[in-house]
Amino acid sequence: MEPHKTGYGTNMRDFILGGQDGLVNVLAVILGVATATNDIRIILIAGLAATFGESISMAAVAYTSTKAEEDFYKSELEREKREMKEMPEEERREIHDIYHKKGFKGNLLNAIVNKITSDEKVWLETMMTEELHLYKEEHKSAAKSAAIVGFAAILGSLIPLIPFLFYGVQDGIIASMLISTFFLFLVGAVKAKITIGSWVKSGIELAVIGMAAALVGFIIGSILGVTV
Numbered sequence: 001m002e003p004h005k006t007g008y009g010t011n012m013r014d015f016i017l018g019g020q021d022g023l024v025n026v027l028a029v030i031l032g033v034a035t036a037t038n039d040i041r042i043i044l045i046a047g048l049a050a051t052f053g054e055s056i057s058m059a060a061v062a063y064t065s066t067k068a069e070e071d072f073y074k075s076e077l078e079r080e081k082r083e084m085k086e087m088p089e090e091e092r093r094e095i096h097d098i099y100h101k102k103g104f105k106g107n108l109l110n111a112i113v114n115k116i117t118s119d120e121k122v123w124l125e126t127m128m129t130e131e132l133h134l135y136k137e138e139h140k141s142a143a144k145s146a147a148i149v150g151f152a153a154i155l156g157s158l159i160p161l162i163p164f165l166f167y168g169v170q171d172g173i174i175a176s177m178l179i180s181t182f183f184l185f186l187v188g189a190v191k192a193k194i195t196i197g198s199w200v201k202s203g204i205e206l207a208v209i210g211m212a213a214a215l216v217g218f219i220i221g222s223i224l225g226v227t228v
Contacts, residue, residue, distance in 0.1 A: 012194055014145050018058055018152030019188055024210045026050045027160040027180050028217030033162075034173050035222045043164050043172070051157035059150030066142040080127045091127065092117050092176050098130045122213065157181050160214075173218075177211070184210040 029050040036042050084091050096113050104112055117123050128134050163175035188206030189199040 011144075012190075014062065014148040015152040016191055017189055018055075018062075018149035019156035020184065020206065020210065022051070022054055022153030022156035023159050023180055023183060025054050026157040027176065027210075027214040030160055030164070030176065030217075031173065032170050032179065032217035033221050034176075035218060038169050040172070041166055043169065044161065045046050047157070047161040048165070051154060051161070054157060055150045055153040058153045059146040062149035063083075063142045063146035066145045072141065073136070076134055077128060078126070078128055080124055081108060081133075084123065084127070088117075094125070094131060095126060098126075106145055108200060156183075177214075180214065181207050181211055 009080065026047055030043055030047040033046040034227035037043065045063040056162070059156040080091075092113060095116055099109055099112050115122075116126050125136075159175040160180045165180060166172075166176055185203035185207040187203075189203035191206070
């Protein structure tokens with residue numbers, strides 16, 4: 001049987017999340033600024049400021065949210081341990097009810113309950129997964145998650161900025177939108193490849209959603225901007 005690469009999928013999810021969010025947010029910022037000024041330096045400064053601010057913020061959120069999930073899992077684990085010691089019969093009844101709902105009955109059901117509850121480790125793991133639907137293997141390093149999200153956010157944020165290093169403001173806006181749309185489509189397609197669904201549909205969906213969000217910045221800049 002081929003082993004499932006749960007860690008790979010989690011890391012890829014973090015990378016896609018960081019890259020997509022960084023690209024869309026920074027694109028919105030620089031489109032808004034670019035429609036309000038003809039100074040490339042201001043556009044680049046605004047973009048770089050948004051890049052690192054966004055990346056640090058996203059890394060921090062990834063860290064704290066992962067830690068919160070880990071702390072929640074640990075608190076539920078300790079609660080189950082305590083209940084198994086203080087009210088074992090009630091916990092046995094919960095195991096009985098869980099497997100009864102799965103269709104087991106009679107002697108087979110009793111044998112399953114006795115087998116599970118004879119090993120505290122197996123009993124605890126069963127309560128966590130079957131009753132609470134919490135899985136230890138899903139938990140990841142908070143620091144690693146933060147690093148992946150932050151790094152991906154920097155990479156994604158730089159994509160819409162690159163054209164402004166080579167073109168003027170107007171051409172830069174067009175090139176930035178085109179290259180950003182392409183990368184958003186690519187991210188959506190890759191996401192579908194590692195999960196499920198049509199890579200074309202997923203790519204188009206992410207590109208449309210991302211560009212719609214980024215265009216908010218363009219509209220605001222067009223309405224409120226003045227030439228600097």
